[in-house]
Ligand SMILES: Nc1ncnc2c1ncn2[C@@H]1O[C@H](COP(=O)(O)OP(=O)(O)OP(=O)(O)O)[C@@H](O)[C@H]1O
C-alpha cells in the first residue's frame with residue numbers, strides 16, 4: 148500500500164531543544180494508524196510536523212522528510228502548505244472549544260469549510276453540512292445548525308469539529324486525542340463514527356490517543372512513541388498478541404480489562420523524562436525491567452520485526 152502521509156527519520160527541535168529523534172511512520176488511504184504514548188512522548192509534535200505547523204511554535208524539522216502524497220512538505224511554500232492543510236488534511240483538536248467560534252452559529256462554521264475548499268455556493272454548502280451532521284448521527288441536524296456552540300454538549304461540539312474536518316473532503320484526517328474531554332460512552336460512539344467514515348470514504352486517519360483500548364478497537368496499525376523516539380510500529384493484531392518492546396507491553400498492560408484479568412491495575416512506574424534530561428542509551432532504560440548495560444549505554448537501532456519495526460536491544464519474540 149502506498150503511503151499518503153510518510154514521515155522518514157524525522158527529527159524536530161523547538162528552539163535549541165531536540166524533541167523528536169528520527170521518527171518514521173506512514174498512513175495509507177482507508178487505513179487507521181494509532182499514535183500512542185504517555186503524555187509528553189511527542190504525539191502532538193509529530194502531528195504538527197505532519198501538517199507543517201511547527202514554525203508556528205518556533206519549531207522545525209532538523210532532519211528527515213515529511214511527504215504528503217509524494218510531495219515533500221519542506222519544498223512547499225507556506226501558502227501551499229496552508230492550502231494543503233485546509234483542502235486535503237482535516238485536523239480534529241482535543242478541545243472543541245478552541246476550534247469553534249463562540250459567536251457564530253454552528254451551521255455557518257461548517258458551511259464555510261466547503262464553500263472555501265470545494266467552492267460550493269451557500270445552498271449547496273448548507274446541504275452538505277446537514278448531510279455531514281446526519282452522518283455523524285446528530286439528531287435534528289437543521290436545528291443544531293441554527294444553534295450557538297454554547298447550546299451544545301461537549302460530545303455534540305466534538306462531532307461538529309469532526310464535521311468541520313470532514314467538510315472539505317480531506318484525504319487525511321489527523322485527530323489529536325479527539326475524545327479525551329468526553330465521557331466514556333460518548334468517546335466510544337465518536338471513535339466508532341470516525342472509524343466507519345474512514346472505511347466508507349477511504350480516508351487515511353492518524354488517531355492520536357493514549358488509550359490502547361481504542362487502538363485495539365479501531366486501528367489497523369499502531370506507532371508507539373516514547374520520549375521523542377519510535378519504540379515500535381506495526382499491524383495492531385500481531386503487536387497486541389506479542390508486543391516486542393517492553394514499553395508497548397506496559398501500555399497494553401494498562402488497558403483496564405486486561406489489567407483486571409491479571410487481578411490488578413498495572414500502571415507503568417516512573418514518568419516520561421523531560422527533553423532537557425533524556426537518559427543515555429535507550430531512553431526507556433530507567434523504567435525497563437529488561438534493561439542491561441548495553442541498554443544504558445547504547446541507543447537501540449530500529450530493526451524490522453514481523454511487518455513492522457522495533458527499537459529495542461532485547462525485543463520480545465514473535466507470537
Ligand atoms: N512549544 C514547545 N516548547 C518546548 N517544548 C515543547 C513544546 N511543545 C511540546 N514540547 C515538549 O515536547 C515533548 C513532547 O510534547 P507533545 O506535546 O508532542 O507530547 P504529547 O505526546 O502530545 O503529550 P500529551 O499526551 O500530553 O498531549 C514534551 O516534553 C513537551 O514538553
Ligand code: SF4
Nearest residue numbers: 429432435442459460
Ligand atoms: S533497549 Fe533495553 S532498556 Fe530499552 S526497552 Fe529494550 S530492553 Fe528495555
Ligand SMILES: [Mg+2]
Nearest residue numbers: 190191192323
Ligand atoms: Mg498531545
